[in-house]
Amino acid sequence: MYSTSESPQKKDLLARIIEKLQPPNGGGRKYPDSKGEYWTLCPFHDDKHIGNFSFNAKRFHCFACDESGSIQDLAKKLGIDYYPNHSSGEYSGLTFDQYSDAKKLPAEFLGSLLITQRNRNGKPHLVILYLDEEGRITATRIRLSLSGNNRFIWQKGSRLIPYGLWRMKEPLHGCTENGGDNQEILLVEGESDAHTLWYHGIEALGIPGATTWKPEWARFLIGKEVYVWQEPGKAGEEFVRKIANDLPTIKVIYPPQDRKDISECHINGDDVKLLIGQLMKSAIPFSKIQEKENQKELQEISSLAEPILKGDVLEMVLQKCKELGIEGEERNVKIIYLALTSRILERPISLAFKGPSSGGKSFILDAVLKLFPESAYLKLSSMSDKALFYSKESFVHRFVIINEAAGLSTDFLSYLIRSLLSEGHIRHITVEKTEKGQQPLELDKEGPTGFVTTTTMISLHPENETRLLSLNITDNPEQTKRIMMRIAENAMGNYQKTDSTDSFIALQLWLERVGKADVVVPFASVLAELTPPAAVRIRRDFQLVINLIKTSAILYQKQRNVDENERIVATVEDYRIVHDLVSGIINESAERSIKPTIRETVVAVSKLLSEEADYPKSTSILDNQKSVDIAALARELNLDSSTTSRRVKQAIKEGFLENLETRKGFRARIILGRKIPDDHSVLPTPEDLEKNWLDDLESRAIVQHCQKSSGGHNE
Numbered sequence: 229m230y231s232t233s234e235s236p237q238k239k240d241l242l243a244r245i246i247e248k249l250q251p252p253n254g255g256g257r258k259y260p261d262s263k264g265e266y267w268t269l270c271p272f273h274d275d276k277h278i279g280n281f282s283f284n285a286k287r288f289h290c291f292a293c294d295e296s297g298s299i300q301d302l303a304k305k306l307g308i309d310y311y312p313n314h315s316s317g318e319y320s321g322l323t324f325d326q327y328s329d330a331k332k333l334p335a336e337f338l339g340s341l342l343i344t345q346r347n348r349n350g351k352p353h354l355v356i357l358y359l360d361e362e363g364r365i366t367a368t369r370i371r372l373s374l375s376g377n378n379r380f381i382w383q384k385g386s387r388l389i390p391y392g393l394w395r396m397k398e399p400l401h402g403c404t405e406n407g408g409d410n411q412e413i414l415l416v417e418g419e420s421d422a423h424t425l426w427y428h429g430i431e432a433l434g435i436p437g438a439t440t441w442k443p444e445w446a447r448f449l450i451g452k453e454v455y456v457w458q459e460p461g462k463a464g465e466e467f468v469r470k471i472a473n474d475l476p477t478i479k480v481i482y483p484p485q486d487r488k489d490i491s492e493c494h495i496n497g498d499d500v501k502l503l504i505g506q507l508m509k510s511a512i513p514f515s516k517i518q519e520k521e522n523q524k525e526l527q528e529i530s531s532l533a534e535p536i537l538k539g540d541v542l543e544m545v546l547q548k549c550k551e552l553g554i555e556g557e558e559r560n561v562k563i564i565y566l567a568l569t570s571r572i573l574e575r576p577i578s579l580a581f582k583g584p585s586s587g588g589k590s591f592i593l594d595a596v597l598k599l600f601p602e603s604a605y606l607k608l609s610s611m612s613d614k615a616l617f618y619s620k621e622s623f624v625h626r627f628v629i630i631n632e633a634a635g636l637s638t639d640f641l642s643y644l645i646r647s648l649l650s651e652g653h654i655r656h657i658t659v660e661k662t663e664k665g666q667q668p669l670e671l672d673k674e675g676p677t678g679f680v681t682t683t684t685m686i687s688l689h690p691e692n693e694t695r696l697l698s699l700n701i702t703d704n705p706e707q708t709k710r711i712m713m714r715i716a717e718n719a720m721g722n723y724q725k726t727d728s729t730d731s732f733i734a735l736q737l738w739l740e741r742v743g744k745a746d747v748v749v750p751f752a753s754v755l756a757e758l759t760p761p762a763a764v765r766i767r768r769d770f771q772l773v774i775n776l777i778k779t780s781a782i783l784y785q786k787q788r789n790v791d792e793n794e795r796i797v798a799t800v801e802d803y804r805i806v807h808d809l810v811s812g813i814i815n816e817s818a819e820r821s822i823k824p825t826i827r828e829t830v831v832a833v834s835k836l837l838s839e840e841a842d843y844p845k846s847t848s849i850l851d852n853q854k855s856v857d858i859a860a861l862a863r864e865l866n867l868d869s870s871t872t873s874r875r876v877k878q879a880i881k882e883g884f885l886e887n888l889e890t891r892k893g894f895r896a897r898i899i900l901g902r903k904i905p906d907d908h909s910v911l912p913t914p915e916d917l918e919k920n921w922l923d924d925l926e927s928r929a930i931v932q933h934c935q936k937s938s939g940g941h942n943e
Contacts, residue, residue, distance in 0.1 A: 241299060242285050244308050251278055252620055260284075270295070271306060271439050272466055276602040295462070300378070305463065307388070307437025321351035322373050330374050331420055332495050333427055341423065356419050358386070358436075359394040361448075369419070369436065390445055391419050391434035395426070412508065413452045414481070417459060417467060421490045428500040438467040446474040454478045455511055459488055472514045479511035526742060532734035537786040541735075542566075542805065545599065548732060552595040555710040557588075560699050563809050564596045567678065567697065569736070570779040571604060571625045572745045576678030577775055582685065583701025584874050588711070589682040590631050592701075597629075599732035603740075605629050605680075619673075623648070625740075627678040646695065648677050697772060697813065703825065703871045744785055746795045747778040751803070751921040758912040758920060766910065769814050773911065776806040800921070804914040811911050822882065822904060829875040830884045830904055832864045837900065855888055855897035 251259055251268040260266045270281035273293040280292040289296040297305075324345040328335045344355045358367035367386035373379040382388075414432040416422055422434035433448070435441055438459075456471055456478050458464045472478055484503070487493050494500050536544055542562050549561050560581070567577040581589045597605065605627040606619075628648070647654045654673050659666045679696070739745075749755075752774060759770060780802040781788055789797045816823055836856045862872040876898060879885040884904055888897040912920075 241303050241308065245283065245299065245303060245306065248306055248308060249283075272462065274469075305437075305439055307440035308382075320373055322354055322371055322379075323352045324354065326374065327354055327371070330495075331423065331491060333423055337427055338423065341426070356391075358389055358391055360389060361393050361396065363394050367436075388436055388440060388442070390415075390448060391436060392422050392426070392432065393448060396431070396433075396448070411452050412455065413449065414455045414457060414504070414508075415471065415478075416457045416490060417464075421457070424491050424494045424500065425504070428494075428504070430501065430504055435467070435471075438463040439470065441467070441470040441474075443474045449475060455481050455508055456514075457481050457483070457490065459483065468514065472518070476515060478514050479508075480514055480517060481507045481511045526738075529734045529737045530742065532731045533738040536731055536735045537738070541783045545596075545732070548599060548729065549592075549595050551727070552598060552729075553714070554592055554595050555714045556702055556707050557592055559809055560592060560701070561596060562805075563697070563699060564593060564680075565599070566776055566779050566783070566809070567680070568596065568600055568604060568627055569739065569783060570775055571627055571676075571678050572739055572782060573775055573778060574676050575771065575775055576625075576627065576676055577772060577779070578679040578696045579681075579699060580696040581680065581682045581699045581701070583682075584703060584871050585684050587701040587703060589701055593629070593631070593680065593682060598729050600736050601733050601740075604736060607631070623673050623675055623677040625676060627680055629680045631682050645679055648673070648675055648679065650695065651675075695768070697810070698817075699813075700823065700825075703867070703874075705866050739782060743782065744790070744794065744796050745782060746793075747781045747798055748791060748795045749774060749777050749781075749798045751798075751800065751917060754921045754924050755803070755912070755917060758917060759910060763817075765817055766814075769817060769910075773806060773810065773814070776810065777802045780805045800914055800918045803917060807911055807914055811909060814910050815907065822884065822907075823878075825875055826879050826882065826884065827904060829861070829865065829872070829879055830900070832861055833885060833898055834900060836860060836864055853888060853897075853899065855899050857895045857898065861898065 246259075246266060249266070249268045249271065259268060265282045265284050267278055267282045269275040269278060270290040270293060272290060272295045275281060275290075275292065277292075281290040282288070283299065283302060286299055287297065288299065288302040295305075324335065324338070324343070327343075328338055342357045342359075345352055346355055347353075354371040356369045356371060357365050358369065360366050366389050368383035369386070370381045370383065371379060372381065412431065414425060414430060416425065416432055416434055417438055418436065419434045422432050425432035454471075454475055454477070456468050458468045458480050460483070468478070468480055483489065484493065484498075484507075487496070487498075490500065490504075493503060542565065545565050546558055546561055554561060564579065564581070567579050570577040581593060583589050597607070603626070606621050606623070607629045628645075644654050655670065658669050658671060681696075755773075756770065759766070777798050781796045781798040784802070785796045788799060788802075791797055812823075833856050837854055858869055858873050858876065861876070862869045865872055865875075867875075876885060876887075876896070880887060880901070883902045884900075886899050886901045888899060889895065
């Protein structure tokens with residue numbers, strides 16, 4: 229029977245919409261949210277971000293494409309038809325003869341299509357059967373009236389397929405010419421247009437609604453030249469685009485002036501067969517439509533991006549991030565921006581952004597992400613072990629971002645991320661149930677893919693740690709004061725208005741679609757010679773430096789030369805940018821220096837252990853060993869205990885401090901560990917690199933000149 233249990237059955241309607249718009253893996257945490265709002269991908273545009281579109285029991289709205297309306301409007305757009313209450317008189321009913329007269333199609337012809345009339349509660353309606361290729365019923369659609377939002381309903385249990393599949397096995401009248409089968413087929417919205425085309429002997433399939441197309445339906449059209457009728461309006465455009473995603477060779481037919489669909493043409497007396505023939509000849513391949521749209525879009529992108537491309541990109545990024553609310557953190561902002569831009573490379577730069585809870589890590593990352601298109605990243609809060617495999621999202625030249633590394637809840641997930649970073653893709657063999665029993669299934673997600681996570685942990689899994697560039701939030705009192713002053717300024721109404729980030733997003737789209745991505749670093753060998761092999765890890769770190777140099781050159785490519793192979797030529801200025809940003813981090817990872825915050829902490833412990841300590845209760849003596857506790861150290865550093873404890877843990881991990889207290893729940897007894905080394909730089913200064921590179925070029929030029937002279941003398 230049909231669904232008539234509620235009046236006006238909004239609960240049943242909402243349940244069907246909820247089922248149809250289930251968000252992809254990783255996005256279900258706000259489906260629904262605490263207010264009963266369901267957030268998912270918008271079905272009306274190519275949405276990549278859960279956060280633009282929401283619906284509830286009454287209405288829906290997309291903040292990106294601005295589609296909105298009632299829940300009944302949403303159901304209609306999705307092809308989920310609202311079935312009104314029979315007893316309330318919400319629909320007038322529809323007889324077989326009324327439909328025949330309205331569509332100007334003979335009753336005998338309609339009867340041959342297995343359309344029948346039924347009655348319920350004294351009101352008539354039409355029953356339209358959907359049959360598969362073998363003539364088996366897969367869906368039943370009920371037509372309640374000729375017009376209005378509530379004219380259709382699906383019988384419960386219906387499995388949607390294109391309407392008319394059962395007819396494709398039989399040659400239609402007029403569809404065979406010169407003894408051969410006509411391989412042309414026209415796709416239209418709904419059943420009545422299909423009825424009209426079949427009546428005129430034109431092969432067609434009806435798609436049950438503008439948004440109901442499914443990728444698996446493409447198999448029914450193999451070997452056919454497919455035309456699609458595009459009705460006026462956004463729904464018609466979306467109908468064509470959905471089909472084109474799976475059938476890119478389709479040709480688009482636009483209706484004549486003052487006509488919406490083929491039924492209107494027939495009802496108004498047009499010669500349908502002649503009209504369709506003419507429209508097919510003038511149909512436009514979707515590829516040309518797409519190309520024209522792409523050209524227009526690229527022109528708009530280039531126009532928006534041009535001022536940034538010709539300026540100091542990273543300084544403009546800093547200024548924009550300051551407008552977005554970031555105080556200080558200039559180095560971290562620039563590194564995050566460069567890393568996310570490196571998705572264009574074959575080896576993206578992955579990050580771990582570390583710091584205490586409430587330090588602002590996620591805020592900074594989210595602010596920088598506002599300068600990137602959503603196609604550049606996939607942001608998750610957490611995920612299950614197999615979510616990466618089954619996600620429909622592409623990971624190619626994209627970043628996976630997880631706020632808080634705790635979201636990597638298992639060793640298996642850590643392994644998957646490690647594989648993705650190292651090998652450029654992840655592959656997993658599992659089994660699935662089939663008609664033939666358990667069968668092996670290979671799941672593969674291609675890269676290259678970058679990874680960013682924020683964490684309160686001192687360090688991640690050791691194998692992951694070496695594959696990530698670690699950044700640390702600024703935790704000193706001065707930075708805290710700057711943030712407090714920014715909050716105060718905002719509270720006083722003195723906040724700076726933020727312009728749109730569209731130009732920065734356009735810049736990234738330009739880099740993806742127009743810009744060059746192949747870079748040569750002409751001074752790379754000189755840089756390698758000047759960089760001491762201080763630790764095994766320097767092998768990965770050196771590659772990271774090279775990739776950062778390439779990324780800088782890509783960002784500033786409008787201000788760089790290209791070689792004879794149209795490759796961007798990196799300059800020493802690109803190295804200078806990278807050196808200023810990561811030299812300290814490279815030194816620390818190679819143990820050639822330590823973080824300033826760790827040095828400050830160790831020096832404070834040393835002071836408190838000396839006779840010059842200002843705090844009489846700052847130290848204790850147990851077993852003839854003088855030690856310092858966290859509270860005393862926090863007072864000395866003018867920090868809170870949490871931040872101080874985090875610094876101490878890091879210093880202990882690196883061996884510069886020790887904790888004599890091994891019992892849990894007892895006050896720490898901090899003493900000095902190994903001696904703090906003097907700072908030494910692994911990377912050469914930009915000035916040294918430039919001098920040695922120029923010397924190298926001069927030496928090579930002299931050698932080449934001598935060889936040339938020697939060769940000429942021998943002749």
